[in-house]
Amino acid sequence: MPEFTVESFVQDMRSIAVAPDATRNLRTYMDKVFTNPTAIAATFEGSQPGDIILFEDDTVSVWRTSFEPGVSVPAHDHQLSAVIGVYRGQERNDFFEADPNGGVRRSGEVTLGVGDVLSIGPNAIHAVTCVSQEPCLGLHVYLGNLTEVERTLFDIDNRTSMPFDDANYNELMSADRF
Numbered sequence: 001m002p003e004f005t006v007e008s009f010v011q012d013m014r015s016i017a018v019a020p021d022a023t024r025n026l027r028t029y030m031d032k033v034f035t036n037p038t039a040i041a042a043t044f045e046g047s048q049p050g051d052i053i054l055f056e057d058d059t060v061s062v063w064r065t066s067f068e069p070g071v072s073v074p075a076h077d078h079q080l081s082a083v084i085g086v087y088r089g090q091e092r093n094d095f096f097e098a099d100p101n102g103g104v105r106r107s108g109e110v111t112l113g114v115g116d117v118l119s120i121g122p123n124a125i126h127a128v129t130c131v132s133q134e135p136c137l138g139l140h141v142y143l144g145n146l147t148e149v150e151r152t153l154f155d156i157d158n159r160t161s162m163p164f165d166d167a168n169y170n171e172l173m174s175a176d177r178f
């Protein structure tokens with residue numbers, strides 16, 4: 001694998017997103033890129049903290065994500081196929097299934113460490129918790145415009161769901177609760 005650059009990564013993601021078999025090819029590409037997580041980490045060394053939208057249009061969203069130790073991102077869907085990879089730290093993904101009452105029940109969990117890649121279907125519901133001592137950093141690619149699509153947040157404790165917006169998101173943010 002040649003040296004990782006954001007420009008070529010984004011360009012390749014854009015090409016894959018508009019070609020046939022995008023979901024499968026995206027996974028194949030991410031598996032290859034994350035065989036060298038050190039190269040990705042080196043590229044982002046010294047970059048601004050937090051999430052960075054590297055590219056977004058109607059066909060693909062490319063994010064550098066950052067989760068702080070012990071913090072959980074509330075359960076949510078994407079409505080888009082996604083592939084995520086971790087290049088530093090460790091994150092636990094808790095998965096949930098919708099139940100007929102508008103709530104959700106836990107259906108499993110996957111912990112991702114450095115170099116791990118995970119495919120997430122468009123209807124999947126997950127919460128993410130950084131379980132490492134250092135921030136968990138990764139690349140998330142979604143086949144569509146993540147900030148434009150209508151998504152749902154889930155309050156696990158109260159078995160309710162609500163539109164994904166900043167106010168609801170901040171309300172549900174908390175220390176590790178899963």
Ligand SMILES: [Fe+2]
Nearest residue numbers: 076077078126
């Ligand atoms: Fe997510």
